[in-house]
Amino acid sequence: MALVYRGPAAYPGCPEAVAALLSGAPTGFRVQFCGPDEHVRLSADTLAEATVYAQPGGGEARSAWRSLRAHSDDIRAFVNDGGHYLGFCLGAYLAGGGPGFGLLTDVAVESYVRSAKASVRGTDSTVVGVTWRGQRRHMYFQDGAHFRLQHDTPATVLATYDTGAAAAVVTTCGAGRVGLVGPHPEADQSWYTNGVANPDGIRFDLGHDLIESTIR
Structure with a gap:
């Protein structure tokens, strides 16, 4: 089972897109939403029944944290x-x-748009170019993160931005992964509005690669 958070710490549409991505992944997931207004609440007991916990996109981190802080110990223990x-x-x-x-x-x-030589500077929705496993691809993007790894970090970098900064990584945490x-591999056609378009078309293989690389 994959638990997907849905609640005030996520924007409408983001949990549903992540759920669809998980449902369509090569590994067959049974997806369950969890959150304060869902039939299933986020707790140690519900996490114990899951293989994956997914935290979708949303707004500002400090605001989201106020809704999620009470669950941090349970999520950290789960991983x-x-x-x-x-x-x-x-x-x-x-x-x-x-x-x-x-x-x-x-x-x-860290914020990619605030990093040196970033190809995107604003926080409006756009498309960003990445190199994913050596191939040039494009992804929906809105003020996403980049990741700085220490030299000996046991992590796999799946994708980088044009600056070389990591855009997607898989690492370990205790016995978990x-x-x-940073960008949105789960974005479906409904996300592309106001002239924003993906030159690669709407494809979900990058999101599936992230999922499968994390759970293997």
């Missing part, structure tokens, strides 16, 4: 004990510790 965490955009920021779940020790999560992505 440390062998669970898998997937963080998309805001969910990637929240994997860190400023503020966040504290799942990362040798990986810093953490998959993080």
Whole structure:
């Protein structure tokens, strides 16, 4: 089972897109939403029944943290004990510790648009170019993260931005694994509005690669 957070710490449409991505992944997931207004609440008991916990995109990290802070110990214990965490955009920021779940020790999560020589400077929705496993691709993007890894960090970099900064990584946390992505590989056609278009078309293979690389 994959638990997908849906609640005030996520924007409408983001949990549903992550759920669809998980449902369509090569590994067959039964997806369940969890959150304060869902039939299933986020707790240690519900996490114990899951293989994956996914934190979708949303707004500002500090605001989201106020809704999620009470669950941080349960999520950290779930991953440390062998669970898998997937963080998309805001969910990637929240994997860190400023503020966040504290799942990362040798990986810093920072804003890409504020990094040196970033190809995107604003926070409006756009498309960003990345190199994913050596191939040039494009992804939906809105103020996503990049990741700074210490030299000996046991992590796999799946994708980089044009600056060489990591755009998607998989790393470890205790006995568990953490998959993080700054852009949005889950974005479906409905996300592309106001002239924003993906030259690659709407494809979900990059998101599936992130999922499968995290759980293997």
